[in-house]
Amino acid sequence: MSVTTAGLAPAPTEHLLDDVRLAVLTKGAPARWSLEPQSDGTSDSTSDGTEVLEVRADDDLEIRLSVPLGDAVGFWHPDAGWERTVVADWAGQARVSLVQGAVAGCLYDNAGASMLAFAALDPVPETTMRFGVSEENKTFVVHLHVPAGRSPYRIAFARRSPSVAAAMRVLRRGLGEGQAGAPEGARLPVYSTWYGFSQAVEDAAVAEEARLAAELGCGVIILDDGWQELGNGRGYQGLGDWQPDTTKFPDFAGHVARVQGYGLKYLAWVAPLLLGPEARCYAELSQYAPQPGWAPGAQVLDPRRPEVRAHVVDLCARLVADYGLDGLKIDFLDQTMVYAGRPGPGCDVPDVGTAMLLMLSDLVAAVEAVRPGALIELRQPYVGPGMAPFGSMLRADDCPADAVANRVRTIDVGLLAIRGVVHADMLMWDPSAPAHAAARQLIGALHAVPQISARLGELPDEHRRTVAFWLRRWQELRPLLLDGEVEPGRPDELYPVVSAALGDECVISVTSDRVVTVGAFRKVTVVNGTSSGRLVLDVARDGLSVSETRAADGSMIVPTAGTLRPGLCSLDVPPSGLAVLEVRV
Known part of the structure; x- marks a missing residue:
């Protein structure tokens, strides 16, 4: 070239x-x-x-x-x-x-x-x-x-x-013409085990975290890597059999049912196109996985082979049917790009995209036949418009404890999301840090569905209050955050001021020292994601008053400002806190 x-x-x-x-x-x-x-x-x-x-x-x-x-x-x-x-x-x-x-x-x-x-x-x-x-x-x-x-x-x-x-x-x-909307379950806060447990998941501990998550307002739990046999050591040498590790989950179907009893939908993690040499099925399937991906220890099954597509479809439908799951978190689909442009002996289609289209169409149909309305989570970079028929939960790529990356990636995904609901990467933070550090992670995920991944039972009381407050407030603001018209500004500036408006209400998240334009809305929630205790607003209308100011943990602060005049003004808002501005009638 x-x-x-x-x-x-x-x-x-x-x-x-x-x-x-x-x-x-x-x-x-x-x-x-x-x-x-x-x-x-x-x-x-x-x-x-x-x-x-x-x-x-x-x-x-x-x-x-x-x-x-x-x-x-x-x-x-x-x-x-x-x-x-x-x-x-x-x-x-x-x-x-x-x-x-x-x-x-x-x-x-x-x-x-x-x-x-x-x-x-x-x-x-x-x-x-x-x-x-x-x-x-x-x-x-x-x-x-x-x-x-x-x-x-x-x-x-x-x-x-x-x-x-x-x-x-x-x-x-x-x-998006002709695309149906995502199911309600995709719009609910999630508890994910990954950053809290890594692969050290087991029945009783996961069930207790699920109970606490349900009390906080989560509607979905995702059991991540580690539930399956050989799911230890942060490598992928054992992937392929997809059987529960009975030392961790003696009765996996019973465990799923118990957690569902708390009111949660239950999803399990699966990487169906990765194959490790320690799996029992390796001898049978390795002929279909000639290339390694970047996931350490694993080969990638070639989806251009009809045998591979049939295997993946049967596997995913079996997992949902055998254990009563409400859906799947499907990981590492982008690994199949190792076959892009390569000759494929035994392949019935030459193109990776075409092969994945065939496989995912059959997979969704098979899972839907077992569990109508099943939830499927997909992850960057496979969350584009072409994946709309296959995934209802479109998650930002991994960014542990990085609130900036979570904000940027969720906005990026949302720019082209035509059906599935955008989800943040799982949220983690240092439990010994101040509560506003935990709130900052939630603010970074504000304009997407949050996925909490802390060990809730081990959090300090102040952190639990913080998580509870922000999840409640997110639920209240959900129609604006998920269905409103989002304006995040220039991509190269990393979206320091993001607004979401619906009707006469607006939510504005501020993560940099900027003048924040407050339009002619009846009610405006301003979220302070900066380290400063004040925000500079440019108010467009008369009659806005500060009706509520909250600290990071949700505690009420006595407002220092009353009615805001049009034009520039300084508003006291605690770091990682919020203020609600309303026109009083």
Whole structure:
């Protein structure tokens, strides 16, 4: 591949929309393309705000997009991680598939407005996305390499929007057409065993934590790694048999039923495509797992083999049926990308994305047949729009004790989430730290479903009060946080002020020393995720009064301010606390 995009074979460009130029290349017959407004599905066929590029070609396809640099400052895409600026075109590259990110992105300017926002409507094929600043041409470019056999290939574009979030909302409408909503269980706070127990789980201790979690308001428990045979040592050498460790859970089905009796839905962790050499089934299945992944000690089963897909589907349905589970936490699906672009003897489909689509479709159908409405948790990076039919819980990638990463990743996932509910990574903290440190973790997860992963029975009283307060308040604010219109600001700034508005109410979380704009809402909850004891507000309307101020543990603070005048004002809010502003009638 050329070092820079300017060194590639030149191709004539045509105007696409706004300032975007397009070139389409194939090795064979010329490709044909068209651009049409996408209908919003109503009878009058009005546009939903997107334009859809449709490209038809018989061969491998290269789609080149370019836009003048203008005042561009950042480029967001689902696999951006911490690299959110306008990188050089020799540095920007993402390998995308159904289980690895998504073909989507948004270039934005210094004001946060979108300059180029797009998302492919076909999420399955293994696609290479190259992007960045063309030094020679003073443009920002995106080049997509799409394999043959995906014709017509369709990409939705959003017209210029005031923010990245606004542009992605427009695209989500088109991507999510016909998708049913997630079940109620996906919208409930979760207790996860992982950071609290690691692999040292066992019947009585897990059941007691589940009881305490239910009292705090959790509605789901996830039993993570360690419940299965050979589930010790933080390696994956023993994965494959997926039988309960009877020294930890003598009667696993009975344990599940007992915990469900506390009012919790019960999910168990499974990594069905990993195979370890210590598993009893290794001799039988190793022929289907020629490549190692990065999970230490394990090989990766190749989903392009029909035998592998059948094995995974039967395994997941068996676990739910045999132990009365309400669903599964399905891990390490992205490991299958080790087979992307590799020849596959014995494979009936050549493409990893296509194989995973077949496998997951059958898996969900089989699990639903056993447990209608089952919950399935998926994790970054396999939480893109193409996974919408398969996962109701879309979790941020692992970030233990990192409230900043949890905030950034949950917002990132939400920008493209069209069905499943966004979940934070499991929350852990130092139990010897002050209560506001625990609250800060909950604030980092505020705009997603929280997953608590502390040993509740071992927490100091102040920490338990803190967790109880924030879970209660999250439940009260849930309609705004999960269903409201979210505006997080520029991705490269890591979302220091995030608002979620629904009707005449708004929630604003503040994690950096910024002036916070408070719009013309009847009720506003302002959450102070900073280390300061005050926030600077820019109030838009008259008549807002401070009706409530709370410390990190939920204790009431006597407000120092009454009615707030429009314009700038300073408001006393304890670190990791909150204030409620209301228009009194």
